[in-house]
Amino acid sequence: MSVLVYVEHAEGKFRKSAFEVVSYAKAIADQLSTGLTAVVIGNGDKAELEKLGTYGASTVLFTGNTQLSSFVNQAYASLLAEAAAKADAAIVVMTNSFSGKGLAPRLAARLGAGLVAGAVALPETGDRKFTVKRSAFSGKAFSFVTLLSDKKVITLNPNAYPATENAVTPAIEEFSPAVKESDLGTLVKEIIRASGKVSLPEAELVVSAGRGLKGPENWGMIEDLANALGAATACSKPVSDAGWRPHEEHVGQTGIAVSPNLYIAIGISGAIQHLAGVSSSKTIVVINKDPEAPFFKVADYGIVGDAFEIVPKLTEAIKAY
Numbered sequence: 001m002s003v004l005v006y007v008e009h010a011e012g013k014f015r016k017s018a019f020e021v022v023s024y025a026k027a028i029a030d031q032l033s034t035g036l037t038a039v040v041i042g043n044g045d046k047a048e049l050e051k052l053g054t055y056g057a058s059t060v061l062f063t064g065n066t067q068l069s070s071f072v073n074q075a076y077a078s079l080l081a082e083a084a085a086k087a088d089a090a091i092v093v094m095t096n097s098f099s100g101k102g103l104a105p106r107l108a109a110r111l112g113a114g115l116v117a118g119a120v121a122l123p124e125t126g127d128r129k130f131t132v133k134r135s136a137f138s139g140k141a142f143s144f145v146t147l148l149s150d151k152k153v154i155t156l157n158p159n160a161y162p163a164t165e166n167a168v169t170p171a172i173e174e175f176s177p178a179v180k181e182s183d184l185g186t187l188v189k190e191i192i193r194a195s196g197k198v199s200l201p202e203a204e205l206v207v208s209a210g211r212g213l214k215g216p217e218n219w220g221m222i223e224d225l226a227n228a229l230g231a232a233t234a235c236s237k238p239v240s241d242a243g244w245r246p247h248e249e250h251v252g253q254t255g256i257a258v259s260p261n262l263y264i265a266i267g268i269s270g271a272i273q274h275l276a277g278v279s280s281s282k283t284i285v286v287i288n289k290d291p292e293a294p295f296f297k298v299a300d301y302g303i304v305g306d307a308f309e310i311v312p313k314l315t316e317a318i319k320a321y
């Protein structure tokens with residue numbers, strides 16, 4: 001019995017969440033005193049694959065099959081089910097990403113496995129118990145799920161577990177089982193455009209602004225602050241609905257969920273639908289001229305004042321630092 005981790009890549013390169021999920025799976029493998037196999041689909045770059053050994057994957061299975069270079073749920077689920085059989089895996093772990101959210105239930109059904117989606121901590125094990133803490137109700141609560149099934153599938157939230165070096169030299173093996181035509185039926189593409197210089201779902205620092213900015217012509221100061229910090233830019237829903245900013249930047253219940261180390265909210269009221277996408281941020285800083293703005297209730301630091309005065313001063317101070 002081993003642990004299998006499915007590792008996503010963006011055009012052949014692993015992002016931070018890939019190393020996080022491998023580290024998380026390695027820690028589970030260590031808890032169970034077993035080995036860790038990583039599976040990578042549509043990437044045969046050996047130098048890149050070897051990076052997974054740095055985080056503890058002792059075997060890396062990859063397929064360079066070009067039919068699978070874009071995410072196809074059924075085909076990926078079939079391939080992962082075969083990889084799980086090959087690795088004799090009792091536990092399969094993946095990122096709780098756009099594709100992971102679709103793939104994990106399908107794979108769990110194929111394996112007859114129990115599923116925990118949105119894990120935020122390592123499982124508690126022992127006495128046949130396998131209890132996983134997960135984020136619930138759009139990040140407003142946690143729940144603890146005990147899996148009693150022999151096989152288990154877990155999706156890990158990005159930024160919930162640190163990438164931890166645990167170097168081994170991995171055995172890298174090509175693994176290309178035949179793909180059924182019927183499995184190639186639906187092609188769902190995720191297109192993530194980088195907001196500013198940093199990809200928003202992966203960003204550790206996010207500068208976000210809302211309707212308090214009055215209009216798109218005022219976003220220069222938001223971009224200046226984001227550039228000074230090396231942060232991604234984001235916005236509230238009305239801002240993207242009005243076309244002031246692209247929809248890829250819209251954060252919240254109906255947009256992207258982020259969990260950066262620092263989320264700076266400027267001129268955003270803090271409606272519950274917005275908070276649903278940001279509540280797992282580690283530190284929240286709110287800048288708002290209304291001291292009663294609901295965002296202050298969840299803020300770690302708050303500045304009551306006019307964004308047009310505060311933001312340029314903040315940027316200057318960060319540049320001078």
Ligand code: FAD
Pocket residue numbers: 209210211212213235236237238239250251252253254255266267268269270271272273274277287288289290293305306307308
């Ligand atoms: P406003 O509510 O207009 O707030 C603007 C804020 O700026 C105010 O707090 C004001 O005090 C402050 N301000 C004004 N001028 C200044 C200044 N000069 N300096 C500093 N502060 C200033 N919203 C999302 O964001 N994401 C979602 O995913 C989302 N999903 C939704 C789903 C549903 C089903 C529904 C019904 C709504 C959803 N909404 C979502 C909308 C949400 O309810 C709010 O309407 C929205 O978040 C408000 O955006 P805002 O804070 O930018 O604007």
